[in-house]
Amino acid sequence: MPPNHDRRVLVTGLQGFTGHHLANELEDNGYEVWGLGDVTPTFARCVKADLLDIASLKQAVLAAKPHYVIHLAGVAFVGHGQPKAFYDVNLVGTRNLLEALEPVAADLRCVLLASSANVYGNLQGGLLSESNPVNPANDYAVSKLAMEYMAKLWLPKIPVVLARPFNYTGIGQSESFLIPKIVSHFVRKQSAIELGNMDVWREFNDVRDVAHAYRKLIEAAPIGQTVNVCSSNLVSLKEALALATELTGHSIEARINPQFVRANEVLKLGGDTTRLKQFVPDWQPRRLRETLAWMLDAAS
Template sequence: MALRSDKTVLITGLSGFTGAHLAHRLSEEGWRIVGLGARRLACEAEHLEADLNDTARLTEWIGQVKPTHVIHLAALAHVTGSDALSYYRVNVLGTESLLTALQDSGVALEKVIIASSANIYGNALKSPITEGSEPRPMNHYALSKLTMEALVGKWFSRFPILVTRPFNYTGPGQSEAFVFAKIVAAFARRQTELRLGNLDVSRDLSDVRYIAEAYARLLGCQAQGQFVNLCSGRSVSLMQVIDTMAELAGYRPQVQVDSAFVRADEVKELYGSPQRLYDLVGTIEVPELSETLRSMYECNLQASAT
C-alpha cells in the first residue's frame, strides 16, 4: 500500500478508545499523525496536551504541525455523571475553539470530520433512523451534541466539513463505563452476578474497527457540508450480548437490575441506516457480534493474565 507521508491528519482525543484504534488504522496507510489528547501514542509524529478552549495555544501548534486533514473526536462522552455545564464547555465551546484555531492558523485543509452522536435522535419515532430523522435529545450530552451541530453549520462555507453521528460501538480497550465493555469484563472475571440498568434496551451496535474504517474512508471522499450516520444497520439487545457471552465463556451469571444504573431518560432503541455512509465510501463489512465480543473477551483475559 502506498504511503501517505504527504498527508498529515490531526486527531483530537487521539489517546481515547476510538482515537487509538483510528490511529492504528491510519498508520497502516502511512499517514503522518499528529494528536491532541491526554497521552502520546507511539504512532504520533507530534503531540499536544492542551485544553480545547485554549485557542491561542491550539492556533500556534496547528500552525507548526500543518495538518491537511482533521478528525475531531475529543468530547465529554458519558451520558451521565458530569455536570450539565461541562458538556457545553467541552462539546460546544471546545469545538468552536478548535475551528477558530484552524482558521487562524491559516492551514490549507482538505477535510475536517467532526464527531457528533446518534444520541441526538433520542427515542426516534420509527426505524431505521436516517440523517433526516427528527432530533429528540433526551439528556445534556445529546443536547450539547445537537447544539454543536448547529454551531458547526456556520463553518460549512469555510471548511470542507463532514459531521458524523456514530451509533453505539464497542471493541477491545473500551472503558467499563460503557455497558457492553462492562458485560464482557464481568464474564472475563467470571463474576457470579451482573448488575445492570434497563435490560429492555436495544442498540445499533457495531465494532470499533468498522468505525475506524469508516473514518479512514471519509477522509478521502469529496462530500462536504453533510451529516453522516456511522452505524451497522442492526439492532442488538443487551440480552443478545449476554447470551452470546454466556456461550463464549461457558457459564451464565445471575443478572440483576440495579436501580442505581436505571436512567429515567433511557433511550429504548437506536437503530440506524448506514445508506448515506455507503453511498459516500462504499459498503463496509460489519463484524459479526460474536467476533466483536470474542476479541474483547480475549483481550480481557490476556490483560488479567499479565
C-alpha cells in the first residue's frame, strides 16, 4: 500500500528483530515508516540518533515530524551481563526520547512504549491482568517498570500508551532466546540440547501478531493506558520440544545445564487478554505450532 504522509510513524529499534516485522505490518497498512537509531542507508527513511544523546534525538525527531511513535529500542535480553545498561538505555534513553518529542507534541496522536510482562515478576497461578501487582525479579524488569512510572510523568503533554508484551518469537530472533535456539538445534539435527529450568510455562507468541497489536494500539490510542500484549496460551518448555519433534520427525535429548538456570526465574507467565481485546477486537493470535512451522521452514 502506498505510504500516507499523514500517517508518519517513527520506530526506534526498526532494524531489530521486532522492528523488521513491525515495518512490514505498518507499510502493508499504508503508514510512512521512519526508523530512528543506528540505521543504515538501506532503509529509505531513517534518522540516525543515540538514545543517550539528547541533541541527536531532538534533531532526528524534527527531521521525521512523526504523527505516531513506537519505541522498541532497548536492552532486551534478561541474561544480559551488564545490569547498568538496562537502566541507561531502557530508562534514561526513553526519558530522553520523550523530552525530544515534546517540541512536536501537538502533532503526536500516540506514542507507544514497549515495556515487558517481566514487570509482574514471579507470580503463580492464573493469568495476569494489568491490575495485578507488579513485583520485578531482575534488573531488566526493574528498568522496564521504572520506565513505565517515568513515562507517566509526561502525561498529558505526550500521548503515551504502555504495552507489556509477553514472550514472543519468530524469524530473525537471536539464538540467545529459547525458541530460536530450539529451532536451530532441530534444523541441524543435533543429538542433544542444553537448556535451563525445564519446568517453566510461557506464552510463545508470534512476532507478527505482536506487530499487528502494536499497529492497532496506536490507531486506538488509549492514552495513559497500560495494555498486555498476550494470548493467554501458556506452553511448557517440554511441550515446545515435543512440538518441534512432531514437526521435524527428529528427536533431541534435553539436558539441564545449571549455568542456564536463572536466579529468580519466573516460573509461570501468562497474560489476560481482556483489555487488549477492547482495543484490538480482531485479536486471534497464532498458536506456537504455526509459529514453529514458519521458523523451521525458513531455517531449513
